[in-house]
Every structure is written in C-alpha cells, then in structure tokens.
Amino acid sequence: MTTLSRRNLFRAAGAAAAGAAISRGRPALAGRTFAAKRSVIVSIAGGLRLSESLGMAEGATMPNLFGRVPLVSGFGDDDAGPTRIAPGYVSPQLVLPPERRVPLYTEGALVANLRYAEGVPGHLQGAACLTSGLYNDLDNREDARLEAPTLFEIHRRQTNAAALDAWYVSNVAGFYRALQYGGHPEFGQAFAGSWVSPPSTANAIVPLVTRGNKRIRLDGLPIVNDSPESNRAARELRAVLDGNTPAYGADVLQQRTEDSAAMEDYLAEIYGDPTYQSFYPDAIGIGTVGDGGGLDATGDALTIYHTERILERFKPSVMVVSLIDIDVCHDDFNGYLESQRVADALVTHLWDFIQSTPGLKDETALFVLPEHGRQLQFNGQNTDTLGRSGLDHGGGDDGDRDVWLLALGPDFKPGVHAPTNIEQAGRGSGRYETIDVVTTAAEILGHGDVMTSTLTGLGKRPGLVMEGILR
Amino acid sequence: MLKRMMFAAFLVVGAAACKDEYAFDQAVAGDTDSERVPRPKTDGQFLRSVYADLLGRAPGQLEVEIVDEGGNTLSEFPLDEQELLLVVLDGVGDDDAMRSLVVAGLVESEELSLPAKADVADPAAFVSEQFRNFLGREPNAYELDAFVAAWSRDPAVDPKVVVRAIIGSREYQSQ
Numbered sequence A: 001m002t003t004l005s006r007r008n009l010f011r012a013a014g015a016a017a018a019g020a021a022i023s024r025g026r027p028a029l030a031g032r033t034f035a036a037k038r039s040v041i042v043s044i045a046g047g048l049r050l051s052e053s054l055g056m057a058e059g060a061t062m063p064n065l066f067g068r069v070p071l072v073s074g075f076g077d078d079d080a081g082p083t084r085i086a087p088g089y090v091s092p093q094l095v096l097p098p099e100r101r102v103p104l105y106t107e108g109a110l111v112a113n114l115r116y117a118e119g120v121p122g123h124l125q126g127a128a129c130l131t132s133g134l135y136n137d138l139d140n141r142e143d144a145r146l147e148a149p150t151l152f153e154i155h156r157r158q159t160n161a162a163a164l165d166a167w168y169v170s171n172v173a174g175f176y177r178a179l180q181y182g183g184h185p186e187f188g189q190a191f192a193g194s195w196v197s198p199p200s201t202a203n204a205i206v207p208l209v210t211r212g213n214k215r216i217r218l219d220g221l222p223i224v225n226d227s228p229e230s231n232r233a234a235r236e237l238r239a240v241l242d243g244n245t246p247a248y249g250a251d252v253l254q255q256r257t258e259d260s261a262a263m264e265d266y267l268a269e270i271y272g273d274p275t276y277q278s279f280y281p282d283a284i285g286i287g288t289v290g291d292g293g294g295l296d297a298t299g300d301a302l303t304i305y306h307t308e309r310i311l312e313r314f315k316p317s318v319m320v321v322s323l324i325d326i327d328v329c330h331d332d333f334n335g336y337l338e339s340q341r342v343a344d345a346l347v348t349h350l351w352d353f354i355q356s357t358p359g360l361k362d363e364t365a366l367f368v369l370p371e372h373g374r375q376l377q378f379n380g381q382n383t384d385t386l387g388r389s390g391l392d393h394g395g396g397d398d399g400d401r402d403v404w405l406l407a408l409g410p411d412f413k414p415g416v417h418a419p420t421n422i423e424q425a426g427r428g429s430g431r432y433e434t435i436d437v438v439t440t441a442a443e444i445l446g447h448g449d450v451m452t453s454t455l456t457g458l459g460k461r462p463g464l465v466m467e468g469i470l471r
Numbered sequence B: 001m002l003k004r005m006m007f008a009a010f011l012v013v014g015a016a017a018c019k020d021e022y023a024f025d026q027a028v029a030g031d032t033d034s035e036r037v038p039r040p041k042t043d044g045q046f047l048r049s050v051y052a053d054l055l056g057r058a059p060g061q062l063e064v065e066i067v068d069e070g071g072n073t074l075s076e077f078p079l080d081e082q083e084l085l086l087v088v089l090d091g092v093g094d095d096d097a098m099r100s101l102v103v104a105g106l107v108e109s110e111e112l113s114l115p116a117k118a119d120v121a122d123p124a125a126f127v128s129e130q131f132r133n134f135l136g137r138e139p140n141a142y143e144l145d146a147f148v149a150a151w152s153r154d155p156a157v158d159p160k161v162v163v164r165a166i167i168g169s170r171e172y173q174s175q
Helices: A002-018 A123-132 A151-159 A174-180 A205-211 A228-242 A257-271 A299-314 A325-330 A333-355 A434-445 A448-457 B002-013 B043-055 B081-090 B095-106 B123-135 B141-153 B159-168
Strands: A038-043 A109-115 A166-170 A194-196 A215-217 A287-289 A318-322 A364-369 A402-408 A415-417 B061-067 B073-080
Touching (some): A038 A123, A038 A299, A038 A434, A123 A151, A123 A318, A123 A434, A151 A166, A151 A318, A151 A434, A166 A174, A166 A299, A205 B061, A205 B073, A205 B081, A205 B095, A228 A257, A228 B141, A228 B159, A299 A333, A325 A333, A364 A434, A434 A448, B043 B081, B043 B095, B043 B159, B073 B081, B095 B159, B123 B141, B123 B159, B141 B159
Parallel strands (some): A038 A318, A038 A364, A109 A415, A166 A194, A215 B061
Antiparallel strands (some): A109 A402, B061 B073
C-alpha cells in the first residue's frame, strides 16, 4: 500500500511539511493506546451558533450539556434563565426529562473555541468533514464523492472489519448517502460504512403499505414477518441464482452478504413488532406531545434512539451521527431554540445510555459538536414578537465558523479548554479545528496516522491530534 | 398507535430546509459494448417491477381506514405506495437488505395468495412456475435441483421464501 510510503514521506518532511504542533496539538502517530475502543461523533447539526449554545444569549437552551451559566465571554456570568421563547409563538409542546443536576461538560473536555475553519458552512459539507477530516465543498448529490476516504473506509480497510462495525446514522436521507464512502482509489465502496436514516425507515410505512390492509384495527396492526430463518433460507436460494449471473461493476455499492443479512435481521425486528414501540417507544420520554396526548418523536429523536439501538446491538468501532432539526432556524428562530433543547436532552440520553450499557461503558469516546454555526445577522424571515428572525448559514462569517466540541470518555481531560496557540502550517486560526476532532477520533481507533498520511498525500492539510484535551 | 401510523404517512412531507437534492442518473450515449456489466435497478424500477410481477398492478394509492377495537372508524387516509416506499428505500444504505424487507411484506399482502407449503403437491412445478413468472425463463437443471432439494431439506423454505429468493436475485434486480 502506498500509505506507508506516504507516511514515511510525511515523517521525513516533518515539521516543515505538516506543521509542527506545539505542546497542545501534534500530528497523529502510530502506537499510542487509548482506553476507548470506539469513536462516536455526534453532530448537533443544522447550524448551531456559539452565542445561543455556550453563550446562552437566548436563555439556557442546552442545560444538560452546559448548565445555565454562559461558558464563553461576552454573555455575562449570571444564570441565563430559561429558553426565551417569543410570546405568541405556537409550537408542539415539548416532552423533556428532568434536567441533570450536574451538566455533562463537567465530566468531559469542552473546547469552547473550536473553529470550522475552511470549506462551505453547509450541512453536507460539514457532515463530510466530520466523516473524513477534510474541509470540502462537496456537491449536494448522492453520487458526489469526497477526495479523501471516510473514517469508515479507513477503519474497515485497516482492520478488515465488517460494514456493521462502521456506521453513519443520519436524520437526513437522500444525498447524505454520499458519505458512506469517498472516491479515494485506495479505499472506496468495498470499505463503505453502513448507513441508515431512522426518520425515513423507522416508521410503519413498510408494514402498512406492503401488507395492503385497507382496514386496520388498532388491536391488530400489520407487521412484516421476516424471521432470521426465512432471511437465511431466501439468501441461500438466491445464491444459487447469483452464481450464474454476472456480478455488478466495481462502482456499485454491495455490502458483504453476511452484513446485508444482519442488517435485514436488525430492521426486521423493528418491522416485526406488533406494538410499534420499536419505532420509537414512549419510555424514552423525549419528543413532543402528540394529538392524542402521547409522545411523538422528532427527526432528531428518532435518529438518537436508533443510534442507541445500533450501538447496543452491533457495538461498532466507529460511528458518525448527524442531527438536523435546528436547521428550522432559516425561518423559525423559536423552533431553533426549542430544537436545541431537544438535542440537548437527546445527547444526554445517549451518553447516559452508553455509560449504562456493558460493552459501551468506559470504552466509548463521544465527540459532540455542531457541524458549523450560523451567520451573525438575522435574515428578516418570519420575525417574532421579540424582534428575532431567521438565521441562515453558508456565508462564512465568524458566526458560521465559531463552534465548540464536547468530548466525553475515558481518555479526555475534564475541563474547559480554549487554546489559541495551536500551530500548524496553513492553520490561521491558532485554535483547535473541526478536522482535529476527526483526526483524534481516528487516532483513538489507531488510524490517525493513516488518515493523516492519506490527506497529506492528497495535498490537504490534515487535522492534529488534540493533545491538550487528552489525559 | 394511530399517531404513529399517521406519522408514517406525513413523514415525507416534513422536510426541513437545506435538503435540496440534485439527482443524476448517469447515461452513456452510443454504448455498443455487448458485454455490458449489469447494474441494479433503481429503487423506482425495482418497485414498479415487483408490484407488476407480484401483485399484477402498478403502485398506486392505498386507501386506509383505521378502526378501533369496536370496529369504529377513527380515520381514513390515502397512502401513496411508491412515494412512501421510495422514502424508506432511500433511508438505508444497503439496498439489498431494505428491498428484501419490502418483498417480505409484499409476499404477505392481502392482494396475494401464495399457497401454504403443505398445499404444494409438486414443488418442482411450483418452482418452475415462479421462474417463469419473475425471470421469464425456465430454471436450469442445477437451479431446479437446488431449489427442490432445499424445499425438502429446509423447513424454512416455503413458497414465500422461493418468491423472495427469485426477486432478490441479481438477475431480477438488474436493469
């Protein structure tokens, strides 16, 4: 593999080529060990500004993660109070669990001045950065491919892992499938991650539509019967036919048969539950009050709930999760604030789930961050009674690019960090950047050097390992 | 439960901003390569063909009535079969798994009446008929032997599994 020679080249070039990291950041190195066995990156995506999250300029929108006192300067030192929803604003009533007494940031490393330094502040581009460690301007197309490999591909190629050991779980479907794998010739679809969008799949559409029941009784809801035995038997017979049929071209994504079978079994369990609670159970206690008074899920809630199920079932080594609901902010500022509250509860639920599940507890590194921010100026859309209107993203001002990272897990040094002395050739921010998060996640998996050398080989600036937040 | 079913129906409508998508279906003009490598059907092609071959019709509107335990109508609404199933198929990166599940549901459709295994007197004839129905050809000797042997040997192999296997095959799934 050419990565070895690239690595050697990289090392030979040393500080001049890659940028010498000073004490709080460094290029990835092989050989270091971590307590964590898996890296999970959760993007509270849709564009989240520092001012509303850590600054709490509109009240404490994320109290479980960050408490109620602003964590960045310029927003005061007092309790920010409850989320400031405009009088007259009508929205579904939120269902949220009781607030944590001690916010999660105190248990982990909070980087309060992370910078999404380059690339378009767009959702797919930000998500692509979080899967690859590459700033990019990827087109919004399902067949668009990053130049760099994703973390899924690197992990699978380096470890010969199954597709079910590397997951991308996304609120948004469609062109986000582009992020299963990149276009780098040494990687590609043979090492693609598993990809699922729970809001598209975790619902009753399949049993309702395919069973064709025109009259559905609430005490006899349709299900899909697909037992592991029938799945196995159908696949064995199918193999008889496929043995006589030319294979698809190398450009067609095909997971290994055993991975597809396991994915089918996983989904079949959901569609086979006659209570429909497997789509989204009332017991999770996060969402909105439905018409009938019960609990309705949001897109982000479905995404996190099924992230937990996937973690529980497959215990993957690498996972990237993209939320999106806060993006309503383009024309619904209050919805943006409310969605932050839901995301706050969901991420907290996810961490509590991880720390209460054997096989995940104390061996999972969780990175939580926005994929980018939002612009500094209101856009004038749908102004509320407090004079606040929508906020766009994509222009690339500091509102778009100043974000944060909360890193939770056994290898992180608790505390609030905001270094301004991170040095690397080509790094103008002097700060930790979004690409560093991905490199650090890769480093925990033992792939930091491969990610770094591959990006360097493409002439791209790789992220640094965030030494300053590691124990 | 009702809200969950309704939720399924309106999920596709509730898209947030920033989700514009530009879909490209690659085409090659003047390709004379007779050794063309097969490509999988698109999700739309798959749905239309499986509805036609299995149910004898195109995907359409399913008018659903929800009734309570006493038989009282609670709600009535239409479900656009193709639009909704395309959303689901788009939501899983492994087409093979999700398509298989859709077919697992369709073989139990109220519109279809596959026989029970015990009611099939001649498994070879049944298998051959399914090959003709879905692939437009007879099974070769190897295929027929393999299917009939599995029918006898494996309790999980039944008419539904035979149909699922043929529909799931690369031959059926290819354009």
